Amino acid sequence: MSERKRWSLIAGLGLLIAGAIGGLIYMEDENIANLRNEVTAITAKIDKGRVTVAKTPALEREVIIQRETDSVVAQILPSDDDLNNLVRNLRDFQESSGARIVEVKNKNVRNANKEGDFDRVVYSLKFDANIFQMLEFTGLVENSPRFMSVPTFKLTAARRAGEEKGEEPRHTIQMDVETFVYEAKDHAKEARIDSYDRKRDLLLSEISKRQAELQIPGYEYRGQRGRRDPWVDPRVPRGKVGTDFLEIPEQILLVENLVERTQGAVVRWEEYTTSENLIAQMKARAELEKVMAELEEDVRQVLESNQLTFVSAERRFENEVVLALEELNAKLNNSVGVVGPTVAVLKEAIDTVEGFLQQHRYDDALTAFQTIEPRLHLAENDVARKPMIAKLRWLARMADTVLVFDGIEMRISGVGLIEGMQPVAVVNGESLSEGEMVEDDLFIRSIREDEIEFVYRGVILARRIEPGSPQESKK
Amino acid sequence: MIHINLLPEEYRRQSRTPIKFTVGICLAVAVNCSLLAWWSWMAFGVKAEVNSELAVLTDTMESISPQIAYHDSLESENAIYKTRETTLAEITSNRMSWTRKVDELIDVVNEGGSDEPYLVWFKDLSVTQSVNSTRGDYGGLNASGHSGNGNFAHVANFLEDLEASPFIYDFSSPAPPEGSQSNRDEDLVPAENWSFPLELNLLSPEDRTAQAAMMAAQATEEPSNE
Numbered sequence: 231m232s233e234r235k236r237w238s239l240i241a242g243l244g245l246l247i248a249g250a251i252g253g254l255i256y257m258e259d260e261n262i263a264n265l266r267n268e269v270t271a272i273t274a275k276i277d278k279g280r281v282t283v284a285k286t287p288a289l290e291r292e293v294i295i296q297r298e299t300d301s302v303v304a305q306i307l308p309s310d311d312d313l314n315n316l317v318r319n320l321r322d323f324q325e326s327s328g329a330r331i332v333e334v335k336n337k338n339v340r341n342a343n344k345e346g347d348f349d350r351v352v353y354s355l356k357f358d359a360n361i362f363q364m365l366e367f368t369g370l371v372e373n374s375p376r377f378m379s380v381p382t383f384k385l386t387a388a389r390r391a392g393e394e395k396g397e398e399p400r401h402t403i404q405m406d407v408e409t410f411v412y413e414a415k416d417h418a419k420e421a422r423i424d425s426y427d428r429k430r431d432l433l434l435s436e437i438s439k440r441q442a443e444l445q446i447p448g449y450e451y452r453g454q455r456g457r458r459d460p461w462v463d464p465r466v467p468r469g470k471v472g473t474d475f476l477e478i479p480e481q482i483l484l485v486e487n488l489v490e491r492t493q494g495a496v497v498r499w500e501e502y503t504t505s506e507n508l509i510a511q512m513k514a515r516a517e518l519e520k521v522m523a524e525l526e527e528d529v530r531q532v533l534e535s536n537q538l539t540f541v542s543a544e545r546r547f548e549n550e551v552v553l554a555l556e557e558l559n560a561k562l563n564n565s566v567g568v569v570g571p572t573v574a575v576l577k578e579a580i581d582t583v584e585g586f587l588q589q590h591r592y593d594d595a596l597t598a599f600q601t602i603e604p605r606l607h608l609a610e611n612d613v614a615r616k617p618m619i620a621k622l623r624w625l626a627r628m629a630d631t632v633l634v635f636d637g638i639e640m641r642i643s644g645v646g647l648i649e650g651m652q653p654v655a656v657v658n659g660e661s662l663s664e665g666e667m668v669e670d671d672l673f674i675r676s677i678r679e680d681e682i683e684f685v686y687r688g689v690i691l692a693r694r695i696e697p698g699s700p701q702e703s704k705k
Numbered sequence: 706m707i708h709i710n711l712l713p714e715e716y717r718r719q720s721r722t723p724i725k726f727t728v729g730i731c732l733a734v735a736v737n738c739s740l741l742a743w744w745s746w747m748a749f750g751v752k753a754e755v756n757s758e759l760a761v762l763t764d765t766m767e768s769i770s771p772q773i774a775y776h777d778s779l780e781s782e783n784a785i786y787k788t789r790e791t792t793l794a795e796i797t798s799n800r801m802s803w804t805r806k807v808d809e810l811i812d813v814v815n816e817g818g819s820d821e822p823y824l825v826w827f828k829d830l831s832v833t834q835s836v837n838s839t840r841g842d843y844g845g846l847n848a849s850g851h852s853g854n855g856n857f858a859h860v861a862n863f864l865e866d867l868e869a870s871p872f873i874y875d876f877s878s879p880a881p882p883e884g885s886q887s888n889r890d891e892d893l894v895p896a897e898n899w900s901f902p903l904e905l906n907l908l909s910p911e912d913r914t915a916q917a918a919m920m921a922a923q924a925t926e927e928p929s930n931e
Contacts, residue, residue: 244733251740296786421778449805
């Protein structure tokens with residue numbers, strides 16, 4: 231082999247080996263680059279995953295709260311199965327409000343206005359009621375735990391003719407009641423949360439708060455409150471108006487005047503209660519009593535004359551004058567500086583005396599009465615306390631009657647009960663039959679085998695006849 | 706030309722590999738050995754290091770994956786709850802309490818004016834509520850009213866009181882007063898009365914919410930001012 235050929239062979243072999251190794255190096259480099267890319271990608275994924283996982287506790291809390299409040303959502307918007315209960319509820323609302331439902335129709339609008347997972351359901355109701363019954367009814371509908379609303383209604387006022395015949399004015403009302411039915415398309419697959427109960431217990435306050443937030447605020451309807459129904463024609467038939475009839479503006483002014491005077495009496499009451507010394511208090515009290523006396527007389531006249539035919543004025547008179555005066559009288563009676571025993575004291579005295587009478591402790595009943603008796607005359611003129619004093623005196627008289635009757639000496643020698651003849655008793659040696667007088671104020675009411683009933687000072691009392699008479703009988 | 710070496714064997718010059726050739730081979734071997742060493746460093750050094758790093762990361766990823774899956778399942782569950790809650794909020798925000806509105810209207814009618822009392826009543830009441838934001842029509846309240854007085858100014862007084870009451874908060878202002886005198890009825894007191902329409906348009910749910918917020922703010926301010 232020539233030298234040239236040898237050189238060529240060596241160079242060729244050398245280059246071939248170098249090329250092969252270079253190829254390996256290149257491939258290895260590529261491989262390493264790919265691995266490095268993979269590392270970068272996984273690192274990014276891990277970082278992202280860590281950020282996500284860091285949010286898990288908060289999300290877990292949120293899901294627990296959502297799960298626990300889901301029952302509230304289900305109550306506000308129940309499933310289809312609950313529609314029958316809705317109709318039952320409407321019936322209950324009718325009963326509570328006094329409205330009279332005559333027609334219930336399902337308007338069948340479901341799916342027409344679908345709101346996500348919620349189906350709209352509309353019931354059309356026809357009922358009659360006065361405006362306050364209607365408000366009671368709509369109030370119950372709107373405050374129902376199930377979400378319900380009234381999107382439309384139409385009221386046609388009761389005819390005047392019916393009212394003049396003395397019928398209760400009831401309007402005809404056509405009302406749509408709308409609700410939604412929850413029908414979940416995507417059921418939430420519940421993730422398994424470890425130590426769920428413990429985590430839930432830690433979130434109880436937040437759960438309660440969220441549940442409260444979900445509740446739909448309602449309007450608390452407080453009833454008629456002395457107001458007139460604006461859908462009832464308030465005009466008064468001229469024929470029904472008496473000689474003392476006042477025009478509506480005059481009625482309003484009359485009531486206005488009485489209201490002002492009542493408010494004046496209330497101001498005087500305030501002055502009386504805030505008086506700085508006894509003299510000022512007595513003066514304020516005297517003025518208050520004078521104002522009250524005049525006002526009560528005028529109120530009595532208004533009530534007797536039936537001057538108020540306008541319902542609105544009548545209601546205002548009732549609420550702002552009559553009730554306010556009653557309240558003021560009650561305050562006066564219960565006030566510390568009131569003359570004579572207060573209502574509370576009288577009530578207590580009555581309860582005490584009644585209690586003793588029930589226990590047949592007549593002496594104690596009289597003693598209890600005698601402790602209060604000297605002060606009773608101070609309150610005799612008070613309208614509110616007068617009946618209480620009368621009752622107390624009557625109870626005391628009863629106790630006294632029993633005691634006096636007990637002290638009356640009577641010898642009952644015997645009784646004669648013969649069929650077909652009037653019964654006879656021998657009292658103090660005299661033969662007496664039913665209805666006959668034993669002595670002043672003491673009459674025989676009935677004679678029985680074992681006891682004789684007497685009427686003494688209008689009170690029925692009995693004495694038992696012990697075997698072996700003649701003897702001193704027992705009460 | 707042919708050279709013939711005639712010297713005896715022991716005197717002839719010894720034959721050997723030329724130095725150039727040897728150097729050439731050595732160079733080739735050195736280059737290839739270097740290349741081989743480089744490849745070895747890459748394959749057993751760098752690549753092994755990256756591989757081990759990758760193995761560690763893969764382990765980490767595997768350990769974190771269940772937590773991510775758990776998070777994702779919580780997220781999808783929460784999303785369903787959120788959708789439901791949002792829909793519920795939308796439904797409830799559109800609701801109007803007609804109990805409140807009619808109650809407030811009754812209050813205004815019963816107060817009956819402060820300086821010059823009026824006597825107002827109605828023959829009917831029609832209420833509609835709709836959500837039609839494109840036309841700006843959200844429904845309203847209509848009633849045929851009567852004022853029991855010959856003085857038509859009483860209707861204006863009533864509408865003015867209505868505008869000053871909380872009743873109006875959910876409605877736009879009523880139209881200017883208009884009406885006609887009804888037949889005089891001498892059998893009734895008062896004999897004269899004016900009939901007038903009461904027509905009020907509902908505000909949009911957003912405006913109503915804003916009004917409610919304003920009212921709530923006023924209500925909280927009032928006690929603090931006192």
